Amino acid sequence: MGDLLRGKRLLVTGVITESSIAFEVARLAQLEGAQVVLTGFGRLSLVERVAARLPEPAPVVELDVTDPAQLASLAERVGGHLDGLDGVVHSIAFAPPAALGGNFLTTEWPDVSTAMHVSAYSLKSLATAALPLMAKGSSIVGLTFDARFSWPNYDWMGVSKAALEATSRYLARDLGGQGIRCNLVAAGPIKTMAARSIPGYRGFEEFWDERAPVGWDPADPEPAARGVVALLSDWFPRTTGEIVHVDGGVHAIGT
Template sequence: MGMLDGKKFLVTGVLMDSSIAFHVARIAQQEGAEVILTSFGRTMKITQTIAKRLPQTPPVIELDVADQEHLDTLAERLGEHTDRLDGVLHSIGFAPQGAFSFLDATWEDVSTALQISAYSLKSLAVACEPLMTDGGSIVGLTFDAKFAWPVYDWMGVAKAAFESTNRYLARDLGPKGIRCNLVAAGPIRTTAAKSIPGFEQFERVWDDRAPLGWDVKDPEPAAKACAVLLSDWFPATTGEIVHVDGGVHAMGQ
């Protein structure tokens, strides 16, 4: 019997097989879970193709977290594939290029980053909650927002909002038996990371600073942490951030 035997999960953010979300979906299936993926727009065909690389090809439903109609109908559309959800992985983030220049960014750029990268955690949780009648686990991916990182700029601010949103969700969904936790992963060379100007700055120094070392090409440690948080093995943990970064978060300069 696998750690996730009989569980049913919604996994967002599978774009390539280098995505952390892809490996969460893979591990979940290997541990006995059923998985449904989301995608939208031009990336739908890409996600459907990548989904075939999983142990079992899951359904892919359309979800743009900036589209209220998609959110309002999500539970109904999921109902075509499952009678419930035991967990949700939030692996969604986006900021316009202008948001990576802190002093020059416009509110239009910043508001987009905040909506897609922070507010969407609440939106997704509310949309999925009707199917989580027996409780469950919502897990999100963050990049430690305690610091002002080089190049991250307004995405860093969005991640700080994301982490705060997680705590408020933990407060409001806890009475319904729904746990809300985040995994703060070290830098992984994903499609999303490549869109961040200057991301290679993280790549150059992270392995040197990590007591355990760090491989920017290996998403599996972060994916395993997500899988465990989706399981029943953390029944009394919510509002937490689990660092999977080789230990960098605990080190001084």
């Protein structure tokens, strides 16, 4: 495709299937000249099979973002494949079933804390774990789902996304002095494994189909991935703490 990320060294989390935004980010990044390392959690063999389907097979390192030991060793393990990092992609989120599906008032703290830890605090954990490898001018990019609204059935994942958005702003503040940017892409609904775990997910697709001024295809992760790749590039050198909406324009239309 091009040279937008020529020479960049990237760590991409959250690649589980080829339908994920993270996989599409890794694919486009390689086509734009980047070296990519992926992280996997749990079923590493599955992630490795998916990684082999990229334009260039990518190494996979294990990362449980709730495990202090794995976070502490992340820079060393990634350093076995790359001599530094110019970008980190955070595509990690999880909420127990009890924290979704209209259970907002009855969800207990253990389930809420899991959702917040994995989906929001992990952005800070990943950033600080990767920091020893990150050069001045590096970019951290995460994925969110517009947290200004209380979406049906999204419940504590929605709250976690709001916390993720706040965390990104604080990281932008505290890492800016080191020349590191932190931004988010707010994507429209994409038909991924994670999305299918949300009760009533089909309603999101129907809503977007009705409201997106320029249209939205939930089976196509490329537009959102292009937004991430752009923020990883040098074309946004003074943009940080921002949320870029790649959602067909739904965020701009009154509901």
